[in-house]
Amino acid sequence: MNEQPNLGELRAFAAILRHRSFRKAADELDVSPSTLSHIMRSLEAGLGVRLLHRTTRSLSPTEAGERLMARLQTVLRDLDGALAEATTFGDRPSGRLRINAGEAGARLLLTHVVPTFMERYPEVELDLVTDGRLVDIVAEGFDAGIRLGEAVPQDMIAVRFGGHARFVAVAAPRYLAGRTVPQTPDDLHHHACIRIRMPSGKPYRWEFERHGQEITIDVPGKLTLDHPGLIVRAAASGLGIAYVVEREAQPYLDRGDLTILLDEWCPPIPGLFLYYPGHRHVPPALRAFVDLLKAAI
Structure with missing residues (x-):
């Protein structure tokens, strides 16, 4: 050297x-x-x-x-932990707080938590990243992540918020007109479906469950999208059947622009969680954010 x-x-x-x-x-x-x-x-x-x-x-x-x-990676992680621990002797949380989240989780935070947090802790710089990937938050330098419960690593401390979630199959009345409404997930093979492309580039296989029976379908379709909002709009435009988080489709469902299909095959699942490593010192800014999250949602 x-x-x-x-x-x-x-x-x-x-x-x-x-x-x-x-x-x-x-x-x-x-x-x-x-x-x-x-x-x-x-x-x-x-x-x-x-x-x-x-x-x-x-x-x-x-x-x-x-x-x-x-x-x-280990050296910088330990150094950041030591520096964060030193800041606990200060009066208020400060520094940068980096959180990786999906778009739906980020929207909930921006509505219910972030405004109050930024007003209460002006010394904290909040960096909220929504690039859609399931990342290793430790390896990529994040303080915390937000994902559906099934995607949270088991060695993390997880704080639930936002209630249950549900993925549902939806279609517009104009698409269903003149077609046989699917009664089972297998019937989707005879329909135009709006396929979902994962951040890895692979197509997402739709998952259904009823009375303990699980079915995974690689649906057919000539349209593939990677953004939930665009998928819902495409379905509302009559371009095919979509598979989305019910919360994303709710405004269209309320207006009658979409209807839920295979309802009994779409049970609720654990919703969103904020998670962070349990083996590391929790920075004061993250601790303050978690406390506010628990109180707000």
Whole structure:
């Protein structure tokens, strides 16, 4: 090793690998991409080894970069925990609070929790990320995540909010006119369905249950979308049968623009949870957010 790197350089390197993007890492660190490139050149020069493979279209770690990142994640996590613990001696929560959430969870927070939280704790910078991916919140530097209960890792502390949720099959009266209404999930094979593309790129298989019998259907359809709001609109426009969270479709159901199909095959499931690691120190800002969440919802 030719030169000892500083903490800022190491944090920059970790952010680049988390995002696999100089631009997104620069946004997180509030610097320009050119500044971030200079920081990386300085780090690699100081260490005397290349850490990243970079092309115009891709970014990946070298073997040295992978090994450094594997050790660095634990070091930075422990350092952040120590710094957060030190802030407990202050009077009020402060610093950045990063939460990864789905769009539905973010909407609930923005309606019921965030306005009061920001008014009560102006020293906290709230970073609410809704990129749709099921991420490892620890590996990607989040303080907490928000997901449906079935998607929360078992080693996390989870706080439930928002009540039960239900996925339902819906269609517009104009689509159903002249067609046989499906009576079982298997009947969907004879209909035009609006398919759901997951963040991974794979199609989502619709899941149904009745009296303990579970059925998973890879539905047919010529239209595939990846946004719940667009899926509901497409169904309301008569383009096919959709499978969505009932809360998302409720305004259309209330107006009669959509109707629920296979109702008895769509039982409620545990709703949204805010979750965070149980083995780490809970930062004061997160503790304050959780307390407000419990009181508000």
